Amino acid sequence: MKMEHKRKALNGLKTVRGHLDAVILMLDEERYCPDTMKQVSALQGSLERVNRILLENHLETCVQDAIAEGRTPEIVDELMETMRYTSALTGPTKEVKL
Amino acid sequence: MKMEHKRKALNGLKTVRGHLDAVILMLDEERYCPDTMKQVSALQGSLERVNRILLENHLETCVQDAIAEGRTPEIVDELMETMRYTSALTGPTKEVKL
Amino acid sequence: MKMEHKRKALNGLKTVRGHLDAVILMLDEERYCPDTMKQVSALQGSLERVNRILLENHLETCVQDAIAEGRTPEIVDELMETMRYTSALTGPTKEVKL
């Protein structure tokens, strides 16, 4: 992995861990459900950003190497399969104009 | 349905239809894939907003009536089941602070 | 909160914490990115399920009470606003037939 990607992704996950502990406490104290729900959504958003860093790293390392070595079909299949496990490549956006 | 919700949701879907025709044309003309992908994502976002209007209408009409009539468990089960078909109640957010 | 919902949601979050520690280790050991990405997606899925439990609890307690007391508009506005922070009410589904 590229050092910068590893560092950023690790920091992201460790931040999630701290945030998660705070959300567990919110739940244990029975804070208002919508407030807790927003925090759980925020955790999902943080994990999403980690996954984007991992994808960027993968593209710049393994995918690049595979394509250079003529293994495009295999690496693309694997990439599409990885994203199949993830729910959504795309989804609601608001800003895009034709 | 409340008239305002029906009007907004119908307008939303009709806008999607027009936008969709434009995207079909983009694809037929083999425009640059990332540009087409952004438009497809925008379509998904528009549909998402329609679904939120439908949910709001459902809560203010059928769910309200059901709860008033003591049928909370049934209506909540149905609502959770509806959202199970939808992929995600929650997901990435960026802005929420603890 | 209903005890069953609290228990399930807390168990869910604690499971996420254990899983998260395992994913941090995967990343630290520089395991293959697509494998780590799938685990991060699985974490997001687990959080999603916690949020659904919290929503169910909210509907069966606060929303029910608010509607019974004639405060439907306020509670629905708040609920829609909570879900606005979350990325998606709906999203890709595969199974639904017309």
Next chain:
Amino acid sequence: MKMEHKRKALNGLKTVRGHLDAVILMLDEERYCPDTMKQVSALQGSLERVNRILLENHLETCVQDAIAEGRTPEIVDELMETMRYTSALTGPTKEVKL
């Protein structure tokens, strides 16, 4: 574009158009909201599958060429930016085991 990808993506979008017309009719006839919501979610799912075909095509053509020509950073930046407009690279999954 590869012919197979173009054909599949066009077919997908045209199917969405027909399905969309049916959903507009459902809404106009004021069918039960949860039923309409499920159909709107199904439309989003169909668009999602089109976007995956477009991504696959993009990877196998433009991204492959760019990497072969030493333009990895530019093409990866553009790809990440395209996916930024889309809501989610990843999200809830259920099946993945560590």
